[in-house]
Amino acid sequence: MNVLVLVNIAKTHLLSRPKQTITAALGVTFGIGTFIILVSFMTGLNNLLDGLILNRTPHIHLYNQITPSEQQPVDLYDEVSNSFNVVHSIKPKLTQARIYNALPLLNFLANDQRVKGVSPLVKAQVFYVAGSIQLNGLINGVNILEEDRLFNLGDYIVKGSPQDLFRSTNGIIVGAGIAKKLSASLGDKIQVTSVTGDIFPLKIVGIYQSGLAEIDDIQSFANLKTTQTILNRGDNYITDLNVKLNDLQLAPSMAKSLAHQFNLTAVDINSANAQFETGTSIRNIITYAVSVALLIVAGFGIYNILNMLIYEKMNDIAILKATGFSGNDVRMVFMLQAMFIGLAGCVLGLVIGYVMSVVISHTPFETQALPTIKTFPVNFNGLFYAIGIVFALITTFFAGFMPANRAQKIDPVEILRGQ
């Protein structure tokens, strides 16, 4: 009941000077609106850029690196073990580039709880031939559906689809640069020559564009089986395993143990892309710093307007106190006004922020580098709106608290007598 009365007084004060109320609320509106727009847009962009790396990069990349033997024969010979031995011109030993026992290893990893999925890969060095043109290139033989599921390959296939490749026995998804150089398009046949000189006719079922010219000029995707045939190898010939984990943070430790356990080279995503997190966190800091600055400015607006209001309302304060309202009641009246201004400004700011975000998310944004992005990326996250409300209420609370506290302390006698 008491609170209702105070709310009513606060309401009357606010409604009797709509211009001031609106000005103060608009300060908060701009602060919150800008915050929402900034943070949605910035995190949208961040997610996009992170996604470029995170989506495409396997969390752990396993392969068999051909290196010279650690131990040379001379090391095994006891007679010279105390001598200083120099071996010139060490070469890697003759061995295959494939992963030994790849299929059991694939099974083992697929059954691991921490692993979201494993995509096997066969890399084949080839020449693309169309008419008189020959291009140096690389075919990645993949399980295309798994590759799409784990590494969003489909996002970068600008013509055709992963399913088209899955359904065809001798199809190929060529890089956009290759297609352009060969003047080939969807449905055309190109010939691929393997290092051993065998020629395979393949049908273009898709065109792939990563945005990086040096990849698009060289790389193509084909089915695992097709690639194994090009290389003249069997089913168990697999050169790389790309592992995606449920939890990215486990990548470094797991990479280490896998490398040790299976005697393979394992590269984890953190060591492959150490710099990308730095950029993300700095962009976030800038976003929040700008938003907080805007809200502080809005807070000063509220502080000023309430201060003026209290000067104007000295008489009212004295009457309220004389007729039995306590200092706390009076403070409450002005706090309510501040909080109302904050809340109204905040809600309007959230709406404006949302509308502007929607507008931005429909603004065309086309770039060669990101074939799947047609409009600006915007992150619509409810959390930002919650943060916005909390921010606005905290700012207005502090902006209102000082003037309201002064109103509480005003001595009614001085005012009642003073006139």
Place this chain on the structure above:
Amino acid sequence: MSNIILEAKHISKQFHDPATVQVLNDISFKVFGGEFVSIMGRSGSGKSTLLYVVSTMDTRYEGQLFLKDELLTGQSNRQLSDVRNKHIGFVFQFHFLLPEFTVLENVMLPAKKLGKKTFEEIEDDARGHLRLLGMEDKAAKKANAISGGEKQRVAIARALINDPAIMMCDEPTGNLDSRNAHNVFDIFKSLTKERNLSLLVVTHDLDFAKGTDRILEMEDGKIIHGQREN
């Protein structure tokens, strides 16, 4: 049970700014139920200061203050606010209504704060008081849209809304023409008769004071005339 509504015992007060001045000097007096008391004195005699001390709004004094045998001295500001709300009605020289509220809302406000009745009952009461003061037709008007004499009557209605034990007035007619002043006096007179309301009025209007039951005359912070013991 005595019929003493308000009792001040040995009230003293000093102002320290700019120089120390003894405004109130060991003042004791009583106001009885249904009594119409006026305080007179020259400017600077301390009559307004005394009123604000006994009104509980000014708490910086020495001595003791009782309302209906309850000691008010030393109570917290919050408690004193409640005392003012429940037992004391105020009318000031300058009408002191909340300008953005309607006449009716101004009258209702102290009762809403008291919170003993529903808003409907309070509105009935408020309209009743406005009718009593001939202001019922102005109930819906904004408080800053009525004349000075009307404002003073609204202020009286507001002071009455919680059925106080005593009404305190600082120069209630000081800002009114003689016709309105006469009006206000008649209203006060009938209130003491009909409601057994005690009135403590600071005034320098001798005609007004002569009509009251008793005149407390003040000089240099002391009451020099007009005491009544029972």
